[in-house]
Amino acid sequence: MSLSNDHWSPLVKSKVAEVLADTSFAVPTTEFSSITSPDATFALAIDHTLLKPDATSAQIDELCDQAIRYKFKSCCVNGANVGQVFRRLEGSGTITCAVIGFPLGAGTTAAKAFEAQDAVKSGAKEIDMVVNIGALKAGNYALVYSDIRAVVEAASTTVKVILETVFLSDEEKIAGSFLAAEAGAAFVKTCTGFSGGGATAADVLLMRKSVAYKSGVKVKASAGIRSFDKCLEMFKAGAERIGTSSGAAIMESVQVAAGSY
Template structure:
């Protein structure tokens, strides 16, 4: 793979979504993101203003997690949270679908939810990402969710929150890619912690990687590149 170090770094959403963190942790996250030129810092909404100040003057965006990690908020709540996150300074939004309504086979609800959130992002110039949380879905449900996404056209569809009972898999990325082709981008996230995994996910069709191991991954990639 002929990606430059900067190109790979710009495909990474550098993640810190734990509940037991401090401003010191967030400061370090943002400093590392600036140093390595990551695409975003993926954070919970309450800390957007804090991170936005640290990132000022850099190209790194705030990536807000909406209805995270369960997705069990109403459409109205998710839309409000999306708009609030963007107004606070988020340039990208990752929201979790309502899995209960998928299990209810209520695809009209899922489409309406996606449409309202994606429209809220589009109207405000923000990138939208739909988190499937594939570990709870059958392959048929994943395919139906891809079909809804093809109608609504979010910027990305995403494998996982990293908080479910499963992680991103190559098989899921391939399935999602087969369904949406080049019409929607794919983000792989959840349990991705080394460069070999990252390269496999990119080869399978992912164009964005969510990880809390961004620094480690880039340092590994530098060593890999130096050997060639």
């Protein structure tokens, strides 16, 4: 069923006002909030990521081998690498995650839905899609909702919606989070890491507040997270998943150079 902006605009306005007025929100306790070291529980929060356009087959294999070694939740890769990752991870307990509409989010809804369906056929168990950022900023909430909903229906699995918070006002972050939750997303996610900036505790908290009304919807923090302390900051703000290319270094307590995704 297609819903117009006349339907969504007042709902979004109401949700924005509600979230901004809530000054007493307490972040719910999760299994990750009390972590004190990069242990086995910590590893289950990590989407081990390699999304660079020049990633080679050998580098993708190395990513998978690290994920298997540390028992990370997933390996997150571009669509062309999904089949390879799925085969490499088979039987390990680590799952395959694919990005969709990445990194701009500006493809058509039909293209995103097909891309998601294709990734699932190749072995993806989770989908991270980029929201239509321009539509969200323009207040075209009907398009934002239908875009996310089409991917959720096509994938029939866990979908995380990347808001690309570096481009958004607080009101737009709330609107995007609300629409993603309404469309059936399992997570709202901060950033791609390809547009500058990165995840902040303030954004994670705001997104967590925005989806708190919807049981089961969680927050993933991604971009610029290169240390265990930064992960802890995200967990305490309400994140329950971390996207990082520095997972192995964090587990090994190795310092990662600035500029790494």
